[in-house]
Amino acid sequence: MKVGVVQMAPVFGDVKVNVEKALGLMDKADADLLVLPELFSTGYQFVNKEEVMELAEEVPNGFTCEKLSEAAREKNIFIVAGMAEKGGENYYNSAVLIGPKGFVGRYRKAHLFYEEKFWFTPGDIEFPVFDIGKAKIGLMICFDWVFPEVSRILALKGAQIICQPANLVLPYCQSTMISRSIENRCFSITCNRVGIEKRKEEELDFTGMSQVINPKGEVMLTMGEVSEGLEIVEIDPALADDKLITTHNDVIKDRRTDLFGK
Numbered sequence: 001m002k003v004g005v006v007q008m009a010p011v012f013g014d015v016k017v018n019v020e021k022a023l024g025l026m027d028k029a030d031a032d033l034l035v036l037p038e039l040f041s042t043g044y045q046f047v048n049k050e051e052v053m054e055l056a057e058e059v060p061n062g063f064t065c066e067k068l069s070e071a072a073r074e075k076n077i078f079i080v081a082g083m084a085e086k087g088g089e090n091y092y093n094s095a096v097l098i099g100p101k102g103f104v105g106r107y108r109k110a111h112l113f114y115e116e117k118f119w120f121t122p123g124d125i126e127f128p129v130f131d132i133g134k135a136k137i138g139l140m141i142c143f144d145w146v147f148p149e150v151s152r153i154l155a156l157k158g159a160q161i162i163c164q165p166a167n168l169v170l171p172y173c174q175s176t177m178i179s180r181s182i183e184n185r186c187f188s189i190t191c192n193r194v195g196i197e198k199r200k201e202e203e204l205d206f207t208g209m210s211q212v213i214n215p216k217g218e219v220m221l222t223m224g225e226v227s228e229g230l231e232i233v234e235i236d237p238a239l240a241d242d243k244l245i246t247t248h249n250d251v252i253k254d255r256r257t258d259l260f261g262k
């Protein structure tokens, strides 16, 4: 199975340009699954709620999902992408999963970071795992990495690959996701954005370094801090079904749940 990341620098507020850039970067993709960054179609540094209301879209009946669905169908590929979602009267920092037959599902970021708390409603749906045929994939978004429960829940639900759209500005996520892959014996795909946004006093410098980690914590793919592009790597998702870290230690079955929470 071929998986990859589309690392890019969105132009804040220009959804059409950003979607076209992402589609251009994935145009030559020979892959089964691609992950795009968090909020890839809008950019990140909102300055007021009105911008969120203007730029967020219905899921799946919106421009961004429709364009991703066209690409997924034409290329016979699954795409995980982060976007601002209008859900009823609420606005969510969401990730959508779209495949060759169209929209599959979504996740709404549960753990909002910093000023996201001003703009978005915390996610109200469970941490999802989807069977896309060649693999079972779980969705999380960026700052969810801080909370080990998220990756563990996805692994317990059978995720072989954790897909993580991201807009990282702190340096810790990439190394932490190596631990998340090791402790859960699963693959993780972190797709970060690059570029700088300074739409207010504070400047945000996104760290790139998108990566694919295998269940042993080995880095199978890593991108630079500033480059835009598509990188793809071949993986065997079934390796994530082996939870033995030694012949006598199963990282899932050996958990002393009888002692947890005491």
Ligand SMILES: NC(=O)CCCC(N)=O
Pocket: 038, 112, 113, 141, 142, 143, 144, 166, 167, 168, 169, 170, 171, 172, 173
């Ligand atoms: N967009 C985010 O959730 C950023 C999380 C903080 C970090 N890891 O940079």
